[in-house]
C-alpha cells in the first residue's frame with residue numbers, strides 16, 4: 001500500500017496521456033461501447049480511445065482519431081468532460097496514466113466492427129460493469145447524467161493490473177491545467 005506522501009509524489013510524475021470517448025444517445029438513454037478485441041484491456045467493454053501520439057495536434061484530435069479508427073464514426077460535438085489518473089501502485093517504474101474523457105452526442109457515419117473493437121449500444125441501466133474496468137462504474141454516471149453540467153477529476157489506484165485499491169473523485173467547475 002502506498003503512503004499518502006508517496007501517492008502525492010506518484011501523481012506528480014510525468015504521465016502517459018490517453019483519451020477515452022463515450023458516444024451518448026440521450027433520447028434513447030443509451031451509450032455506445034466497444035468490446036476490446038486486442039491488447040491492453042482485451043475482453044473489456046470500454047469507450048473508444050488510446051494513447052495520444054506525437055503527431056496528434058491536440059488531445060481532442062487524438063480522441064476523434066481513435067473513435068474513427070476503432071468504430072469508423074466521426075464525432076461532431078465531442079467535449080471534454082473529465083480527467084482521471086490511474087496509478088499502478090505495485091509498479092513504481094510505470095508512469096501514471098492521465099485519461100482525458102470526452103462525451104459526444106452527435107456523430108456521422110455508421111458504427112462498424114474493426115480489428116480493435118466490437119461496438120454495441122447499451123441502455124444506461126444495463127451497462128456491463130462486471131465486464132469493464134473497475135473504475136468505470138464510479139465515473140460513468142457523471143458523464144451520462146449531464147444535468148448539472150459539471151466536470152470531474154479523479155485518481156484511481158490499481159494493483160495487480162486490474163484490482164482497484166482506492167480512489168478519489170470530485171466534480172469541478174472547470175478542468176485543471178495539466
Ligand SMILES: CNc1ncnc2c1ncn2[C@@H]1O[C@H](COP(=O)(O)OP(=O)(O)OP(=O)(O)O)[C@@H](O)[C@H]1O
Nearest residue numbers: 018019020039040041048049050051086099133135
Ligand atoms: C485502468 N482503468 C481503465 N479504465 C478505463 N479505461 C481505461 C483504463 N485503462 C486504460 N483505459 C483505456 O483503454 C484504452 C487503452 O488504449 P490502448 O489500446 O492501449 O491504446 P492504443 O490504441 O493507442 O494502443 P495500441 O496502438 O493498441 O498500442 C484507452 O482508451 C484508455 O483510456
